[in-house]
Amino acid sequence: MQMKEYDVVIVGGGPAGLTAGIYLARAKQRVLILDQGMVGGQVILTHAVANYPGLPELSGYQLASTMRKQALDFGCDVLSNVGILEFDFKKRDKYVRTETEEYRGSAVIIAVGGEPRKLGLESEKRLQGKGISYCATCDGDFFTGEDIVVVGGGNSALEEAVSLTKYARKITLIHQFDHFQGYAHAIKAAEANPKINFMLESDVEKFIGSQSLEGVMVRQKGNNDPINIRATGAFIFIGYTPSTGMFKGCVALNERGEIIADEDMATSRPGVFAAGDARRKKYRQITTAVNDGTIAALGALEYLSQ
Amino acid sequence: MTLPTNLKHIETEAELKSLIGNSENVMVCCGRMGPMCVPVYGSMEELEASGDYDHVEFRDMAFDSPDAEYIRDLPECKNFRGIPFTVYFKDGKVARATSSIQMKEQITEILNGVF
Numbered sequence: 339m340q341m342k343e344y345d346v347v348i349v350g351g352g353p354a355g356l357t358a359g360i361y362l363a364r365a366k367q368r369v370l371i372l373d374q375g376m377v378g379g380q381v382i383l384t385h386a387v388a389n390y391p392g393l394p395e396l397s398g399y400q401l402a403s404t405m406r407k408q409a410l411d412f413g414c415d416v417l418s419n420v421g422i423l424e425f426d427f428k429k430r431d432k433y434v435r436t437e438t439e440e441y442r443g444s445a446v447i448i449a450v451g452g453e454p455r456k457l458g459l460e461s462e463k464r465l466q467g468k469g470i471s472y473c474a475t476c477d478g479d480f481f482t483g484e485d486i487v488v489v490g491g492g493n494s495a496l497e498e499a500v501s502l503t504k505y506a507r508k509i510t511l512i513h514q515f516d517h518f519q520g521y522a523h524a525i526k527a528a529e530a531n532p533k534i535n536f537m538l539e540s541d542v543e544k545f546i547g548s549q550s551l552e553g554v555m556v557r558q559k560g561n562n563d564p565i566n567i568r569a570t571g572a573f574i575f576i577g578y579t580p581s582t583g584m585f586k587g588c589v590a591l592n593e594r595g596e597i598i599a600d601e602d603m604a605t606s607r608p609g610v611f612a613a614g615d616a617r618r619k620k621y622r623q624i625t626t627a628v629n630d631g632t633i634a635a636l637g638a639l640e641y642l643s644q
Numbered sequence: 645m646t647l648p649t650n651l652k653h654i655e656t657e658a659e660l661k662s663l664i665g666n667s668e669n670v671m672v673c674c675g676r677m678g679p680m681c682v683p684v685y686g687s688m689e690e691l692e693a694s695g696d697y698d699h700v701e702f703r704d705m706a707f708d709s710p711d712a713e714y715i716r717d718l719p720e721c722k723n724f725r726g727i728p729f730t731v732y733f734k735d736g737k738v739a740r741a742t743s744s745i746q747m748k749e750q751i752t753e754i755l756n757g758v759f
Contacts, residue, residue: 375683375747375748376682376683376686376687382679382682382683384679397677398679399677399682418686418690419686419687419690419748421749466726466743466744467724467725467726467742467743467744467745468723468724468725468726468743469725470726471725471726471744472680473678473679473680473726475678476676476678476679476680476681476726476727477680477725477726477727477744480725480726481725549723550723550725551725570725571725
């Protein structure tokens with residue numbers, strides 16, 4: 339197996355990782371950006387980015403592609419769909435091993451981001467693409483004139499439920515708590531929409547259907563008998579979970595699996611920095627990921643100069 | 645109507661039929677430029693560039709093109725309710741079809757299995 343050497347290895351190729359790469363490569367560091375999926379991160383899931391300063395409205399795909407090109411143009415090596423088999427960040431030299439290569443870096447930036455949280459039901463996995471979806475703008479039009487459910491109670495669930503009323507005949511919004519976690523304007527818009535019904539304090543137990551979704555079994559708190567709702571579509575928006583499982587025991591994580599880092603993005607492990615949505619923080623935006631990536635890069639540069 | 649990817653595109657139904665009629669192994673991803681589709685195109689681009697699948701023709705097709713009706717109406721896709729519709733043709737026949745996002749590992753497993 340070949341060993342390739344870099345000054346900094348960045349794990350994760352979303353806005354945080356790409357920004358860190360751009361800063362480091364511009365500072366003449368040898369940089370590798372590895373992503374276990376598509377380079378671009380969650381931003382490629384965004385249809386329109388309208389509030390990124392200095393740029394007119396553009397798609398998340400366009401923004402991510404531009405960032406990737408910038409990183410490549412400054413000299414970063416960028417690899418996507420890389421399966422990381424193991425790593426060792428304990429010593430001054432840090433190692434990452436993939437199926438085909440081994441990489442050594444003097445510093446590491448973890449910018450693995452997060453992924454849409456799933457309910458974790460067997461029937462959910464089986465019926466994905468056959469009624470169950472995580473993207474309203476992609477799949478909404480398949481359910482024109484039909485009855486569907488939306489699962490979740492945050493901004494995404496509320497806003498996407500309203501957007502799905504363009505297509506669906508009726509929407510039942512299922513949420514596990516007795517109140518919503520969204521902004522007041524999002525709650526108001528959903529509550530004002532006559533096509534949306536609400537089932538609060540309720541959990542999805544099972545999705546029903548063999549070849550495609552036919553209904554949803556829901557259990558309401560305080561009610562022993564589950565309720566079957568007829569629905570041909572189910573859109574799930576229950577937040578994101580940090581993709582940090584593999585780093586457990588390597589750097590300090592909080593109870594939600596988020597990496598604990600200081601204001602310079604330094605983790606509990608010397609020479610290992612964190613940036614982006616995988617880090618413990620309150621606000622997760624493209625701009626805050628870019629901010630994290632910048633600081634992590636500068637922190638790594640300072641570390642390398644010591 | 646074509647998609648802005650680095651894959652070769654299929655624009656017409658005639659082109660599609662000609663390809664699957666004249667090629668042993670064809671993978672067609674029929675989608676839009678959305679979050680569920682883009683990762684599939686990306687994986688296809690990488691698999692095509694790897695050289696490990698030179699025996700497979702990789703193509704995309706715009707889901708909203710009228711000519712994509714051939715894919716949309718395939719019996720194997722009748723229960724699909726999520727884009728992209730990805731269809732694997734072996735000797736002119738549908739060998740496998742998937743709906744919604746697929747990761748590179750899943751695509752590789754299908755390619756290795758059916759081709």
